[in-house]
Amino acid sequence: MKASAPGKIILFGEHAVVYNRPALAVPVTQVSVDVEVCDSTGIWIHAPVIDLHAELSTLPPDHPIGSVILKLFQHLHIAQPPTMEINISSTIPVASGLGSGAAVSVALVRALSSFLSHPLENNQVNELVFETEKLHHGTPSGIDNTVITYAMPVYFIKGQPIETFKPGKPFTIVIGDTGIPAPTKESVGDVRRLWLRDSVYYEDIFDEIAQLALIARRSIESGKPELLGELMDQNHAFLQQLTVSSPELDRLVDAARNAGALGAKLSGGGRGGNMIALVEQASAESVAEALMSAGAVRTIITEVS
Numbered sequence: 001m002k003a004s005a006p007g008k009i010i011l012f013g014e015h016a017v018v019y020n021r022p023a024l025a026v027p028v029t030q031v032s033v034d035v036e037v038c039d040s041t042g043i044w045i046h047a048p049v050i051d052l053h054a055e056l057s058t059l060p061p062d063h064p065i066g067s068v069i070l071k072l073f074q075h076l077h078i079a080q081p082p083t084m085e086i087n088i089s090s091t092i093p094v095a096s097g098l099g100s101g102a103a104v105s106v107a108l109v110r111a112l113s114s115f116l117s118h119p120l121e122n123n124q125v126n127e128l129v130f131e132t133e134k135l136h137h138g139t140p141s142g143i144d145n146t147v148i149t150y151a152m153p154v155y156f157i158k159g160q161p162i163e164t165f166k167p168g169k170p171f172t173i174v175i176g177d178t179g180i181p182a183p184t185k186e187s188v189g190d191v192r193r194l195w196l197r198d199s200v201y202y203e204d205i206f207d208e209i210a211q212l213a214l215i216a217r218r219s220i221e222s223g224k225p226e227l228l229g230e231l232m233d234q235n236h237a238f239l240q241q242l243t244v245s246s247p248e249l250d251r252l253v254d255a256a257r258n259a260g261a262l263g264a265k266l267s268g269g270g271r272g273g274n275m276i277a278l279v280e281q282a283s284a285e286s287v288a289e290a291l292m293s294a295g296a297v298r299t300i301i302t303e304v305s
């Protein structure tokens with residue numbers, strides 16, 4: 001039994017989404033996680049990218065992969081699971097804001113539930129993966145598991161029914177990775193401390209970001225993605241005010257703009273991880289090259305369609 005899940009990137013609204021403002025995220029299909037489950041003896045898990053080759057019972061109960069498997073058994077009321085071998089392969093860089101953890105969980109839940117003859121609906125997969133995200137990321141908004149489960153652009157507000165949407169016209173994004181591990185939990189914690197000190201000021205910033213996410217969704221749906229560039233620049237400035245940018249992210253954002261991107265911003269938790277730039281398709285390669293020259297360790301060109 002096989003299943004796969006894409007990566008993801010946040011276009012607008014990171015951090016503000018934790019405070020119930022809307023955010024936009026899209027799947028990144030250039031990278032993915034594949035899971036295959038087949039008959040074997042014991043319950044073996046192989047994930048060569050993280051050098052994991054282990055029997056389920058030898059993993060600690062809070063192991064990110066083991067806990068997803070156990071949660072699924074529990075959810076399906078399977079007290080005595082059959083023997084099996086689970087092979088996990090991934091091209092999503094780990095801990096870089098492309099959603100590798102959530103993608104592993106989504107693909108795992110899908111492949112395993114089908115193998116156990118209880119294939120789950122998207123909403124069930126999404127809920128189960130959100131439960132396991134909470135174990136490892138403190139207070140996640142749930143945007144990662146949602147966009148990866150549905151593999152569609154999502155307009156996400158915490159706790160509200162999921163809204164997917166379709167671009168009126170495709171557009172091209174270049175993703176640049178600083179190569180600096182991005183501990184989302186830390187930047188989320190720092191923003192919370194700022195907010196606790198001066199909630200009026202930071203609530204205003206979250207409102208401004210929410211407005212950008214709303215206009216961005218309208219621009220995308222009505223086939224005017226070129227308007228996103230200016231919105232990205234504005235969102236980046238607000239993220240700088242939230243102190244979640246970094247010299248490396250700012251350098252990549254500037255390099256993208258100087259190389260002809262229509263706009264650029266950090267994406268995700270910040271401090272490290274990724275930035276994104278909106279580009280005309282024809283200049284995607286040259287913007288990607290400029291990002292590498294400015295210190296990016298990796299770039300991905302993706303079309304949102």
Ligand code: PMV
Nearest residue numbers: 014015097140141184268269
């Ligand atoms: O670092 P990422 O791509 O997992 O994104 C984190 C997004 C935040 O809004 C900062 C946190 C969250 O849970 O939504």
